[in-house]
Amino acid sequence: MKKYQIVADKITDYIKEKGLVQGDKIPKIDALIKMYGVSKATILQALSLLAQKGVVYKVQGSGIFVRRPAISGYISLTSNRGFGEVIDNENTKVLKFEEIELPEKQQRLMKCDEKEACYHVIRLHFHEGKPIVLESSYFLKKYVPFLSKEIAKGSIFKFIKEGLNTEIRFSDKYMEIIKLNEEQAKVLQLEKNDPALEVNDVYYLAKGQIFNCSQLIYNYKNSKFFDQSPDELI
């Protein structure tokens, strides 16, 4: 593991152990250098990482301070896959699992020229027994050679990362607010024309290859979102 990653984790632990909250000061850079026995550049890299995650912010000439921790019960739109803590993968129902040729609409989205084999999965995610989000995902077999209904009951992304040892790198998201149609409403246990958030994702692998696109329809009653803007565009 990388040194700056280790240092970042240690600083995070330090904040937790000391019970520091928003506005509290952590040790100065020189002290951190001595505490962890690394160079200044490594400390700075670790702090940059934490600043991007929203854990700390630095004030020149003054110190390094703790930022508000993420709040539980909210779905993060910016972190990968949207649902980190909130969506319990034990509570996923697979509505459809099929191997098909990539439909035309998704072909354009994923910039595929030729006819591509893919997996198509429709799932409904629950939290505390309530339906949170209806998901329709396409995975290119070219990059995700194996998938099963069994796997789809858990976290597919986790399987891709850990099972297939494939790095997911970044994503583009397009969002709009919509009225539910009859079918969507039925699945989400809502009424037709009820409001919803539609998120269309395109996901990229380590070398920039598009391997997945998904449509997510969130239940307005059961989902709240948050986003901590990253500090620093170092």
Next chain:
Amino acid sequence: MKKYQIVADKITDYIKEKGLVQGDKIPKIDALIKMYGVSKATILQALSLLAQKGVVYKVQGSGIFVRRPAISGYISLTSNRGFGEVIDNENTKVLKFEEIELPEKQQRLMKCDEKEACYHVIRLHFHEGKPIVLESSYFLKKYVPFLSKEIAKGSIFKFIKEGLNTEIRFSDKYMEIIKLNEEQAKVLQLEKNDPALEVNDVYYLAKGQIFNCSQLIYNYKNSKFFDQSPDELI
């Protein structure tokens, strides 16, 4: 201006001039070092900045590649204030401008103990003649000592940054999907119970002081959102 900032801008210009698109390669690090006459660390810092902005991504052992440019017509939720290109500040209508004591709800949000003087502004933003978002903002006088209805017709944030020379640092956003009430619907030229996105923001200054909170209600017909997840957490 900082060197890495300048280098980042030059690389961006390079991409534009050469007309590079997603997946195209830019010169290797050694070449960039020579092109711009700076050290490797400075180039890396510039590239990190661009990676966070979603302009490029690096592939170890292979090269540095261009990422999809942001798409116009969409509102970015993650960049400050949400509306960069889309919201035309010429098209803002000030519905209310008052100097009051901070209400209790906002007091909690902004973590103020004492009664604080503030400006309260309600505005409606248009784009191409269509109402996009209804905004209700509170600004603490402690940090924003002056504001006027005239200023509120343009970009208040721009005024704070440039006019008051005050740095805005980061923000927390809480979002949910709602049904419009009668009043909101009327202003946004929609029907009662139509869907909407409600965003509650809290904004922080350079040293972590909360100076503003806002509620934004987006018109579902006239607003689309996008978010490019940043590449790299350094």
Next chain:
DNA sequence: TAGTGGTCTAGACCACGGG
């Protein structure tokens, strides 16, 4: 195995903040 990006160090000097 050559090419290219990634990590890390040690140290110089700059810039801002607050007493």
Next chain:
DNA sequence: CCGTGGTCTAGACCACTAG
């Protein structure tokens, strides 16, 4: 003025990619 963070350099060595 001193303390603290910010920028930058030069260079060593590691890790991954691709032909």
